[in-house]
Amino acid sequence: MSFFSEVKTHSIDVFELFMRFHRDTHENKLNLAIGVAYRDDSGLPWTLPVVRTAEQTVAEDENLDNEYLPVLGLEEFTTAATRWLLGSDSIAVVEKRAFGVQSISGANALRLGAEFLSQVLGKTVFYYSNPTWRSHELLFKNGGMAEARQYRYWSEKTKNLDFDGLLEDLESAPRGSVVILHACAQNPTGCDPTEDQWRRIAGVMREKGLFPFFDTALQGFASGDLVRDAFAVRLFERMGFELFCAQSFSKNLGLYNERVGNLVVVLNDPKLVDPVKSQFTLIVRGMYSNPPSHGARIASYILNNTNLYDKWQDNVLTMFTRMKEMRGSLRGALEQLGAPGDWSLITRQVGMACDTGLTESQCEVLIERHHIYVLKSGRFNICAVTSANVDLIAKAIYDVFTS
Amino acid sequence: MSWFCDVELGPPIEVFALTKQCTEDTFEQKVNLGVGAYRTNEGKPWVLPVVRAAEKALANDETLNKEYLPVLGIDAFSSAATRMLLGEESPALVENRAFGVQTLSGTGALRVGAEFLARNLGKTVFYYSSPTWENHKLVFKNGGFLEGREYRYWSEKTRGLDIDGFLEDLRNAPEGAVIILHACAHNPTGCDPTEEQWRQIAEVVKERKLFPFFDSAYQGFASGDLIKDAATVRYFVQQGFELFCAQSFAKNFGLYNERVGNLTVVLNNAELVAPVKSQITLVIRGMYSNPPSHGARIVSYVLSNPDLYNQWRDNIRTMSSRIIEMRKKLREALEVLGTPGDWTHITNQIGMFSYTGLNEIQSLHMVKKHHVYMLRSGRISMCGLTPSNVDYVAKAIYETLTTLS
Numbered sequence: 001m002s003f004f005s006e007v008k009t010h011s012i013d014v015f016e017l018f019m020r021f022h023r024d025t026h027e028n029k030l031n032l033a034i035g036v037a038y039r040d041d042s043g044l045p046w047t048l049p050v051v052r053t054a055e056q057t058v059a060e061d062e063n064l065d066n067e068y069l070p071v072l073g074l075e076e077f078t079t080a081a082t083r084w085l086l087g088s089d090s091i092a093v094v095e096k097r098a099f100g101v102q103s104i105s106g107a108n109a110l111r112l113g114a115e116f117l118s119q120v121l122g123k124t125v126f127y128y129s130n131p132t133w134r135s136h137e138l139l140f141k142n143g144g145m146a147e148a149r150q151y152r153y154w155s156e157k158t159k160n161l162d163f164d165g166l167l168e169d170l171e172s173a174p175r176g177s178v179v180i181l182h183a184c185a186q187n188p189t190g191c192d193p194t195e196d197q198w199r200r201i202a203g204v205m206r207e208k209g210l211f212p213f214f215d216t217a218l219q220g221f222a223s224g225d226l227v228r229d230a231f232a233v234r235l236f237e238r239m240g241f242e243l244f245c246a247q248s249f250s251k252n253l254g255l256y257n258e259r260v261g262n263l264v265v266v267l268n269d270p271k272l273v274d275p276v277k278s279q280f281t282l283i284v285r286g287m288y289s290n291p292p293s294h295g296a297r298i299a300s301y302i303l304n305n306t307n308l309y310d311k312w313q314d315n316v317l318t319m320f321t322r323m324k325e326m327r328g329s330l331r332g333a334l335e336q337l338g339a340p341g342d343w344s345l346i347t348r349q350v351g352m353a354c355d356t357g358l359t360e361s362q363c364e365v366l367i368e369r370h371h372i373y374v375l376k377s378g379r380f381n382i383c384a385v386t387s388a389n390v391d392l393i394a395k396a397i398y399d400v401f402t403s
Numbered sequence: 404m405s406w407f408c409d410v411e412l413g414p415p416i417e418v419f420a421l422t423k424q425c426t427e428d429t430f431e432q433k434v435n436l437g438v439g440a441y442r443t444n445e446g447k448p449w450v451l452p453v454v455r456a457a458e459k460a461l462a463n464d465e466t467l468n469k470e471y472l473p474v475l476g477i478d479a480f481s482s483a484a485t486r487m488l489l490g491e492e493s494p495a496l497v498e499n500r501a502f503g504v505q506t507l508s509g510t511g512a513l514r515v516g517a518e519f520l521a522r523n524l525g526k527t528v529f530y531y532s533s534p535t536w537e538n539h540k541l542v543f544k545n546g547g548f549l550e551g552r553e554y555r556y557w558s559e560k561t562r563g564l565d566i567d568g569f570l571e572d573l574r575n576a577p578e579g580a581v582i583i584l585h586a587c588a589h590n591p592t593g594c595d596p597t598e599e600q601w602r603q604i605a606e607v608v609k610e611r612k613l614f615p616f617f618d619s620a621y622q623g624f625a626s627g628d629l630i631k632d633a634a635t636v637r638y639f640v641q642q643g644f645e646l647f648c649a650q651s652f653a654k655n656f657g658l659y660n661e662r663v664g665n666l667t668v669v670l671n672n673a674e675l676v677a678p679v680k681s682q683i684t685l686v687i688r689g690m691y692s693n694p695p696s697h698g699a700r701i702v703s704y705v706l707s708n709p710d711l712y713n714q715w716r717d718n719i720r721t722m723s724s725r726i727i728e729m730r731k732k733l734r735e736a737l738e739v740l741g742t743p744g745d746w747t748h749i750t751n752q753i754g755m756f757s758y759t760g761l762n763e764i765q766s767l768h769m770v771k772k773h774h775v776y777m778l779r780s781g782r783i784s785m786c787g788l789t790p791s792n793v794d795y796v797a798k799a800i801y802e803t804l805t806t807l808s
Contacts, residue, residue: 002671003579003614003645007523009678010685037470045468059462065448067440068659071419104507104691111690115545120410135688142518142689176406211406242406256471257696268405278413285416285538286545287514287690288507293660294697 014134014375021373029371030389032380036187036217036352037256038319039383046319048254050311054298066293071281073102073262073291077300081247081262084303085216085230092237097270100262101280102291106217106248107135109263110180112283113213113244114143117178120279123211126178127169129153131377133187133215136180145178154189159345159355161191167204175209183216183245184229185351188379192222192350198232202239212236214245220252222350224320226313233264242268249299251352252316258295323352326385330354333394339401354382362400370396417537417778425776433774434792436783439590439755440659441722446789451657451718453711457704461697469696474684476505476665476694480703484650484665487706488619488633495640500673504666504683505694509620509651512666513542515686516616516647520581521547523682526614528580530572532556534758534780536590536618539583554582557592562748562760566600573607579614586619586648587632588754591782595753601635605642615639617648623655625754627723629716645671652702654755655719661698726755729788736797743804757783765803773799 014033021031040046058064072078078100083093092098103109117123123145128136130150137148151173152165170179181201186192193201205212214233220226233245249260265280267273284290302308324347331346345355358366358378366372372393374380385393421437443449461467475481481503486496495501506512520526526548531539533553540551554576555568573582584604589595596604608615617636623629636648652663668683670676687693705711727750734749749757761769761781769775775796777783788796 002675003524004670004675004679005672007675007678007682010681012681012684035471045470047468051469055462059458065450066454066658066660067448068438068653071416104695107688108691121406135692138685138689142686250471254469256469257693258469259691259693259695267407269408272405272407272410275410275412276407278415279410281416282413282541283545285510286541287511288662289510289538290660290662292507292662292695292698295695 017373017375024371026371028392029373030384030393031373032384032393033373033375034381034384036251036381037383038251038254038352039386041322041386043384043386043389046254048312048315050302050308050315051254051298054301054308058294058297058301064297069102069290069293069296071284071290072277073100074293074296074300076304077296078102078262080300080303082264085233085245085247085264086237086266087230087234090234090237092266095270097268097273098264098266099273099277100264101284102296103246103261103263104288104291105250105259105261106215106246107139107261108259109246109248109261110136110139110213110215111143112263112280112287113246114140114145115283116280117211118144118146119283123176123178125149125174125176126180127151127173128180129182129186131188132180132182133217136215140180149173151179153186154191159342161193161197163193163197167200170201170204170210171208173208173210176211178211178213179205181212181214181232183214183219183232184222185218186353187217187351188353188377190349190351190353190355195231198235202236202241206239206241212241212243214243216245217248218251218351219247220316221320221323221352224317224324226252226316237266240268242266249295253299253302253312255295255298258298259292260295260299323382326382326390327354329387329390330385330394333391334398337394337398339394339398341401352381352383354380356380356397358397358400365400366396370399372396421776421778424770428774430774432792432795434776434787434796436775436777436787436796439654439784440786441654441657442786442789444725444789446787446792449657449722451715453705453715453718454657454701456711457701461700461704472505472693472696474687474693475680477696477699477703479707480699481505481665483703483706484652485667487629488622488636488648488650488667489640489669490630490633490637493637493640495669498673500671500676501667501669502676502680504668504687505699506649506664506666507691507694508653508662508664509618509649510538510542510664511662512649512651512664513539513616513618514546515683515690516649516666517543517546517548518686518690519683520614522686526579526581528552528577530554530576530580530582532583532585532589534591535583539618543583548581552576556589557594557758562745562758564594564596564600566596566603570603570607573604573611573613576611576613578612581614581616582608584615584617586617586622586636588621588625588756590620590754591756591778591780592758593752593754593756594748594758598634601638605639605644609642609644615644615646617646619648620651621654621754622650623716623719624723627720629719640669643671645669652698656702656705656715658698658701661701662695663698663702726785729785729793730757732790732793733788733797736794737800740797740801742797742801743808755784755786757785759783759800761800761803765807768803768807769799773802775799
């Protein structure tokens with residue numbers, strides 16, 4: 001007899017896809033569903049040069065010890081990250097009503113925020129875009145938010161933002177609902193609202209009393225400019241919203257496995273900072289006591305050092321440029337082959353998300369016949385495309401489309 | 404108007420508030436006996452030499468990248484950690500029905516374990532010792548347990564274990580309740596059951612079909628011997644129990660802030676490993692996606708390198724010996740002064756902490772008058788004692804007990 005005999009196996013489709021790829025013995029197999037991670041033109045992970053520099057400095061600093069960080073994290077990191085997101089001229093920063101809580105990357109920032117909103121503020125309803133990152137619902141549900149609703153986002157028909165649908169859904173949301181917004185480079189559509197559309201979204205949310213919870217996982221990957229990609233968050237803050245923003249430094253600093261994140265909290269009264277911090281302290285304490293130091297030290301080092309910050313911006317531009325080039329190459333190759341349809345979506349999308357336009361059964365053919373692995377949604381990560389494989393991929397997509 | 408205007412100021416966490424107070428105190432002879440973090444004889448934090456060596460090696464290893472770890476962590480790390488706890492020849496390992504999950508230190512292991520037990524096994528009741536580490540309750544409550552109950556543990560009167568109360572409370576526990584047990588070096592009392600007492604405890608746990616959840620934060624650190632400090636957990640495994648054990652590498656590796664932990668899971672059927680792993684995977688994905696690499700890589704590097712492993716065992720012996728030495732010195736100093744009471748418990752207890760027996764008023768007096776920072780419960784951390792402050796502390800305790808009896 002076991003306590004565990006009724007436990008069912010939960011299968012994760014991405015993992016299963018990966019296992020299938022792993023077992024595939026075909027010589028030229030290619031996995032394009034590599035998750036949200038950057039690859040260089042050789043198809044390899046890339047540790048940012050600025051990160052290696054920072055890491056070596058940190059390793060050689062004999063003054064550093066391993067004493068527990070404060071529960072809310074390394075202050076020089078959270079202060080810098082918060083100020084960097086909102087801008088040092090941000091009113092919230094100046095008025096000392098914005099602060100950061102160091103988190104185990106963006107996912108955990110979302111969880112901490114959700115747990116606060118449900119346990120401390122008693123919120124129950126949250127909205128996420130259709131589609132959205134697969135973990136949003138799980139993080140919020142496990143954080144205690146009882147009711148998940150979707151707002152329209154992607155239109156299959158127009159291959160673009162369903163803006164009217166989005167506004168309509170927000171307009172009918174109950175007052176106090178939490179709305180998860182992708183600050184930029186929406187995952188998985190790669191399609192962002194324009195600046196004007198953001199203004200309108202903000203207007204509706206203000207009128208309806210909705211609470212914005214931004215997810216900024218890809219800051220720097222939408223435009224190549226780290227600061228420009230903060231537009232939406234800064235717009236809401238300037239308009240006087242209270243908001244949460246889950247920052248991740250996984251992709252833009254390439255620190256994936258060091259779990260560097262920051263939950264930015266913007267309140268509209270500085271007197272509320274202490275009570276709110278104290279409640280977050282309890283939430284963190286009851287989850288993992290205090291956060292890991294290594295990645296936050298590296299990020300802090302870079303954020304607080306002008307020289308290194310500039311190098312960082314360069315490294316991000318390198319990644320952005322390569323991704324942009326691959327989009328161009330892939331689109332070009334497909335158009336040259338005469339693949340039917342409009343391929344402009346590939347170069348219109350921002351961030352890592354890329355659409356093949358293939359249906360689920362066509363994706364299966366792509367896997368079976370060409371050993372090229374994409375998600376059954378037809379989406380894949382543009383970073384998996386290199387100058388060496390772009391033609392192969394284009395030909396395979398063309399073949400599946402036309403056969 | 405703000406969404407947050409009704410948010411109440413939460414209670415401060417005593418041990419951190421204490422450290423803050425101590426840091427801000429300008430009194431020259433102040434002593435911090437609050438937080439359980441190792442200090443050298445000079446009162447300084449100690450980054451283990453093996454850790455520095457591992458860190459430098461890792462920083463220079465160009466083959467390492469920052470790719471996401473698997474959700475359940477670095478396999479080499481969690482296998483080594485589980486092996487270190489259960490012993491290579493453990494029947495559970497030989498039969499492939501035990502595994503480890505990398506977690507955010509011991510707290511993270513407790514939380515992930517608790518959340519799994521509540522969500523997937525529908526468990527609602529947990530038991531914790533009276534007293535216990537102050538965070539146990541919060542972790543299990545936030546993990547989804549509905550009801551926390553105490554089992555008697557510390558006897559004020561005997562300054563030792565209330566084994567009869569302990570066993571009685573377990574006998575009255577509902578079937579299937581989860582019971583938090585300290586693998587060794589009980590926090591905060593430093594008082595552990597004897598081998599024979601553990602046998603009795605195991606019998607009742609078996610009888611009442613309770614689920615043991617061990618907290619092992621001090622393996623190696625308590626006695627200096629990794630095997631000795633794991634004896635209780637190993638005994639339970641040998642007795643055929645399914646169990647969880649939250650392992651922390653904060654103290655024994657001095658890696659406090661890198662959050663290195665492992666949740667060891669022992670099942671009684673190898674076929675259950677896959678489903679259980681898949682559900683724990685979901686719990687973690689819904690909490691922080693996947694764990695941080697740095698600290699776990701360091702531990703893994705050391706555990707898998709025979710040379711460094713031996714150096715590490717030396718480092719552990721250094722730390723535990725210093726603590727044992729400080730216990731001796733404190734007891735001696737107290738006895739020499741003729742301090743009222745029996746102080747044998749100071750050297751009978753094991754690990755970082757000691758329940759001095761001082762009550763709340765006396766403990767506050769220690770802080771206020773003598774600038775010796777300790778918890779209201781009477782708990783002191785031995786790590787804060789050094790050859791240069793132990794006499795001062797003893798005198799402070801003497802003054803306190805003779806003035807405020």
